[in-house]
Amino acid sequence: MISRWIRLCVLCALLPLLLAMRPVDEKLLIAARDGNLTQIKTLFDEGANVQAANEQGTTALHAAAWNGHRDVVTLLLRKAAPVNHATSDGATPLYIAAQNGHSAVAALLLNNGAAVNQATNIGVTPLFIAAQNGHREIAALLLQHKADANHVAEDGVTPLFMAAQKGHHGVIELLLQQGAAVNLTLPDGSTPLFVAAQHGHVATVSLLVDAGSVVNQTMTDGATPLLVAAQNGHLDVARLLLEKGALVNQSVQNGVTPLHVAAQNGHREIVVLLLKQGAAINQKARNHATPLLLATQNDHRDVVALLLTQGALVNQPAPDGATPLHIAVAAGHRDMVALLLKKGADVNARTADGKTPLHVGAYQGNLEIVKLLLKQGGKKRAKTLSGERPIDIARQQSHRVLFPLLKP
Template sequence: MISRWITLCALCALLPLLLAMRPVDEKLLMAARDGNLNQIKTLLDEGANVQAANEQGTTALHAAAWNGHRDVVTLLLRKAAPVNHATSDGATPLYIAAQNGHSAVAALLLNNGAAVDQATNIGVTPLFIAAQNGHQEIVALLLQHKADANHIAEDGVTPLFIAAQKGNHGVIELLLRQGAAVNLALPDGSTPLFVAAQHGHIATVSLLVDKGAAVNQAMTDGATPLLVAAQNGHLAVATLLLEQGALVTQAVHNGVTPLHVAAQNGHQGIVELLLKQGAAINQKARNHATPLLLAVQNNHRDVAGLLLAQNALVNQPAPDGATPLHIAVAAGHRDMAALLLKKRADVNAQTADGKTPLHVGAYQGNREIVTLLLKHGGNKRAKTLSGELPIDLARQQSHRALLSLLKP
């Protein structure tokens, strides 16, 4: 959505083919863009049309508003420039002034009849773009002129949502003071609090919670502000949410909890925080992944060590029978495998098709890992359900350097 708003910049409309305009009107638009007041006066005396627009719908008033030329805007308005004329994207001069932070121009336009809530083709008003860009003075001005603080764009975004996403604290305060709905959600269920937590804006999160934001309000897929804070490593945000009553075990619809995503992404501080708050250390997602398995899979050794120190089940298998040790060996994570073995991982655990970690290591051809497994009692004679020994898999993959090690 934001990228679409950016494309509404009138800059794109200031460099168009000007075939639909008379030469004198083209010159007027360019002079307005450059703020050349004397040239504008001359062109108007020569018959330039103040209402003329190029193929993108840009008028001289748009061009002057884009660059904040207040004296030019004053003159054009005095000459009956169309204050609410929109470009082909739906941007008005007020929208453009709000976008670029030109508060004096915005005030002038509003005092001359600019429609405060006139939206672009995708439903974005001047208040949206000012909130997005952090132009606090313009936000205050627009709200004084009764801009709708709860206007909803095409995709459900509100000014408060976009300000929360950007962490524009002063703007958020203004919007809330004017009645912006703190828990109004997008179609996917995301709220201003959710997006602030996602981006780690701790001051914004604190303000929204103080104003009644629901800390456990979930998206349609079940994701909560705590989950996205944990996923993105925002420790201060996660701490605040938990202090405000966020549920540590609340899972998304696929069974993934904040602890799962923190472990998966290697956020050790958040893993520690969640465990202290009572997170279920061995909880399985619907795909049977545990926090430990995810930490192992992504080679987050410190997180795996923390989970194991808190009694995570070292041999808890996935549906196919693969244990964390199988996963570490398959990924070539030698130090992770060593950690798991130190914590009494079953070196000869078998998957559903009978493979041991040694079978997996032999297939991968990792001599260091094969040596490690053998040192910890890996069974060279273990057979898969189809009768294959580890040496058979090494031979199939032409790992000749392993054959002497794996010979039964």
Template structure:
């Protein structure tokens, strides 16, 4: 830019040229001002036109249109409504006709995307609705919107008229989750409209935004009559999946509609074991929701796979156990579901019950024959899981059912170790429970076993001796009984008979073993070997101490 000194030295011609630039710029600005004033005046007329349309002032509207008001301008203060929108909303049919004749766009949209036809439909302006529908250029989609609304309201005559005028029966409404007229009729329970739309060409398997067909909608809404109507119509896909992978049977199970589910299961070709995107069957869903009625219905179906796995590897029994569904767990256990099934993390249903803190479910699974010491992919037993979650009642149940207390997980921690990392009362209770059951280890206690296990000259173990021994063995007893020749079912049997009393369980089997094994001297050797097998050398040695400490001449050779 030139300095003041440079300007002073400029040639006269250059100075004159710059001087002429000033009025040119002013003229340009003045011209813009005139143009803006003209636009502002037109906008003002248009806003006045919208107000006149709202008030139904025909003469004023005619004058404003003649003066150049734009009939298609929207008012930001009225949700972007044009004069035509406002006339429709206020029910001024004469103004609507006048504005259309003056060039109003019949399919113009406000800020919400609504056309004047939408406004007429939502405001129940039937006369104006007819006027708009019959006007040249009215969008077919607008007619479709009206058709969907008519289907929702169950207006048969109106639907017939719209279909006759070319409304597409298969168009979905974005404001209704993409539902077609058929979807809406099903959801509202209008069976006559459903039949009418099917006859008019509605696609029976059309899908909305979620991939639901009308059959999905009928199942979810418990519309059993309409569901039967759809199923009996040609081409209905009873196993169609939505975008979540759910069939109509999944929907019925999730919503707890037993009668609908029963009807669907009875249909030839129904696939009761079909899985959704998460791998859930309808039985999984029913079991997780504690729906005994639905579960029983699936159990009665010979084709139902009771131990089907979802994406996590869970069976229906896992789902029921996790959610504390006592009655459903009982149903599934009685139906011989796999109580030892492991999911992808190695968890059995007993792990799931322990995680959820469900004591009664824990008892049912133990009596059902599950492996009480099963380890998951982290090496955790159900007792570890109960300890992690601080479920002291579940831990109590597991401990008194005879679970092993000293198993290390892959972090080299016992259940007791886990509890010691916590200071709350529930974890302290578990520690106390474990300590009260822990085997006798101190020298005084083990040495006194020589007095507890009294071996007579003939080598016969008395009931009293076996009872005292049963109180010393501890949580390794089941492995010891297997060594002594008992089967797993024998162990389950005594657990059922003497539930939550480990001493009685051990004592009962020790008596059975004593009474059936030959001869008396061999019993002691076998029992000592069994104790060593499960890591109880202290008890085995003290059995021998009891024998060799007998008076001379009365030794019993092992």
């Protein structure tokens, strides 16, 4: 949904250092990392350069900011450390402090000229990383210093997307108070609500909807937040979206509905919820797949049993004539085959080319399934349109164990 989440690890371990750095500057970087104020003062007396950087662009100020050494940062700034110097990734000391939750260091940097909206190479600002990591205090500090709540990164995300993906409620409240665009879309059409629904953050979903997020917003493929929640098995989110007006039968471009994806992924409780809300149980997708067929294909027996008790058509065929029983046999799901037969599946149903489930079983060579089909009345003499009997297919596939059973 979101092309890539920002996971900058900026410091690059500080070592190995650029070989061209003087030993005294290397020591300064390490001392700043470790918070060794006494050694830093000694190194300055020995001529250490506060602006020296390693091959990743990391300065002593970056190193001190990474570990939250406020006293070291204070000294380095007094020595004219470059407050907005960026690493090779484009990260400033402020970005690093925001990433690691060091609010005191972030405040110090901001009060000494740190650029609050300076972005990394992929367009993310300190507010992005604070939002992603749930650092509410730092997010508030950045916003007080005029951080742009609607800054857009290269891939289209904003700080609100980052906070919504992680479910950081407090940060989201701050962003919304500062005018974060709740319905801004990514290139795929998703909004922060989709991200929250995808990850199951029910409190975030509620907050976004109350702030004006469009409940039935569609992505470019037609997916809705409800479909995303159903697909990922987030029952509470699905329930909340339905309470807020989500359309239970709204489908994507290929005709798949929330019930299709819930059944396909075996989310029984969501199937129950959707059916109670009026989901069309025998709705066909564009490829004619029904929720029952998808649940059968993926061996979700509890969902299949539920659908059948609620009115799903056990013998509803696909365009090629295959019924759920054909699908179960082809997939080798013996217990599913037994369930479908118990619920009235036609053991001799034919596909468009004349194959019965027994033909399919003969092709697959599953002894237990073939026995079951025969016990339930599967016809050994049934012929396909090309004149093949189940035993003919078994012979073609060299399934010798089936020969005695299928012999007419």
